[in-house]
Amino acid sequence: MTEKTQLLYDRDAYLDRFTAHVTDCRKDENGDHYHVILDRTCFFPEQGGQTADTGRLGENVRVLDAQIRDGVVDHLTDGPLRPGETVEGRIDFAHRFSHMQQHTGEHIFSGLVYRDYGFHNVGFHLSERTVTMDYDGFLTVEQTRSLEQMANQVIWRDLPVLVTWPEPEELALIPYRSKKEIAGRLRLVTIPGVDICACCAPHVRHTGEIGVLRVMSAIRYKGGTRLSILCGKRALDQAVLESGTLSALGRMLSCPTEDLALQVQALMDREKNLSAALEETRLSALMKQAEQAACGRRNPVLTAGPVSEKTACAAADALLMRHPGVCGVLWEEQGKKRVILVSNSVSLRQAAQALRGTGSFKGGGDDACIRGQTEWSADQLEQWLDAYTKG
Ligand SMILES: [Zn+2]
Incomplete structure (x- = not known):
């Protein structure tokens, strides 16, 4: 062996x-x-x-x-x-030390969660990019923020992080946290007054070396809470990245960073109103097109450009009021050419089957209405419909 x-x-x-x-x-x-x-x-x-x-x-x-x-x-x-x-x-000691900072930060946070709420740390993941902890109870936003403050107080008090291997009889008297039963001599990591935990990983010697702990997200997870944190250099690197992004946005919108949320909200409202107005203009233009579609056309298909599906459907219905055959509208959505065909006289379910057979249409629907994607232009589709309804 x-x-x-x-x-x-x-x-x-x-x-x-x-x-x-x-x-x-x-x-x-x-x-x-x-x-x-x-x-x-x-x-x-x-x-x-x-x-x-x-x-x-x-x-x-x-x-x-x-x-x-x-x-x-x-x-x-x-x-x-x-x-x-x-x-x-x-x-690679930079990598190791970063892990020591994150891991010791986790001990402090989990120790405080256990001390103040009695929740256990039931999951832990520490890799290059993420530090997550799962607790078997739900922490509110206020509780999480208060724990974050307390964890940083512990960091700044620069408490010692003690590693010991107590004798079994000694261990029986110590109230320590442990994720699983550990065989052999137990290694205890103690942060006085904050946490005692059985653990085999490397930690910093003093809590001050962690520098800072930031809670980045907290979500409900399996009946408890999943938290993501960053400590030390990782927290600093992330803060630098965030302030760079915020400064760039502030310059773009000519406002101090604390006003960004308001400015972005105002922009989004404006964009929403403009989109609605544009859509209305497009719809009325399409309606005019529908009215003007030459009477001689049996199966008129219009090109609508980048409109919403709702507008395309409304235009198709307007066409159908004036034309007894198949009426269609082609529009663009996220770079794809979409199509809607409606009819009161032609079975579109069958037409869809024949259309799919051409290899230029994907989609389906019922006898009165089919929708899908096509590579054809409106003219090509209209010619195909004329030939199909003649035959
Ligand atoms: Zn540990």
């Missing part, structure tokens, strides 16, 4: 370089990757909802992922290493 890997991150989350012996190296069954086993490692393997550390072994071999099975860490690499050789490992 393979010896368990010595987990260096367990005792020192800040250690970013180490030397180790390669005990095994195998080519991955599918692809160009390798599975490398070391006697000890700094690489935190994916577990508990948190993705793995990345970095290098030696100068040229990149560690892309790490998994743990029965206490053995399996490093997925893009190159081979020789069993027996000594290798220097380096983790």
Whole structure:
């Protein structure tokens, strides 16, 4: 049996370089990757909802992922290493530290949620882009904002984050949070007065290193709440991005950022009124076209341009008042040519079947009305209808 890997991150989350012996190296069954086993490692393997550390072994071999099975860490690499050789490992510490900030922030928030509302953290996901926590109870917007304030107070008090391995009899007296039963000696992470939680991941030493915690979203999820947060550098990067976007919008609308919502609302109202007025103009133009459609045409088809489906239908009905055959309107919607055909005298259900047979129409309906998409022009469609109704 393979010896368990010595987990260096367990005792020192800040250690970013180490030397180790390669005990095994195998080519991955599918692809160009390798599975490398070391006697000890700094690489935190994916577990508990948190993705793995990345970095290098030696100068040229990149560690892309790490998994743990029965206490053995399996490093997925893009190159081979020789069993027996000594290798220097380096983790990507910027990536690790970001995870430490997010993860410790999660402890503070979940500790406060449990302390004040008794809800448990029943799901956690931490990757490059997202940090989400699921709680088994619903938090209102006000409660969430108040928890965010309290979490930041905890951060700014710069409390120590203590890692201990209590004896079983000691542990029996400690009220700690735990997501699952953990076999073996339990590792407790304590933020005094805020949270005690069983956890195997790397954390910051003092809460002040988290800097800031922002709640980005909170939604109802499986009878509870799913929260998304950002801590430290990620929170700063996001704030910089947001203020850049807000400044650009403010320049476009010539207003201070705090007035943006009002300005955008006014623009949207104006756009809605203009669209309604334009639609009315188009409808009356179409109605005129319908009136003027030459009497000699048996199956007139009009081209309406970019109107709403409602307007196209109204124009088709207006045509039908004057023409006994098939009447149609072609209009444009999101770059697609749409068509409606109506008739009181021709079975359009059958006509639709024949039309689909041409390969230039997709759609259907009932005997009185069919709708769909076509590649044809109004003239082509009218010619086809004339031939179809003659035959
Ligand atoms: Zn933790």
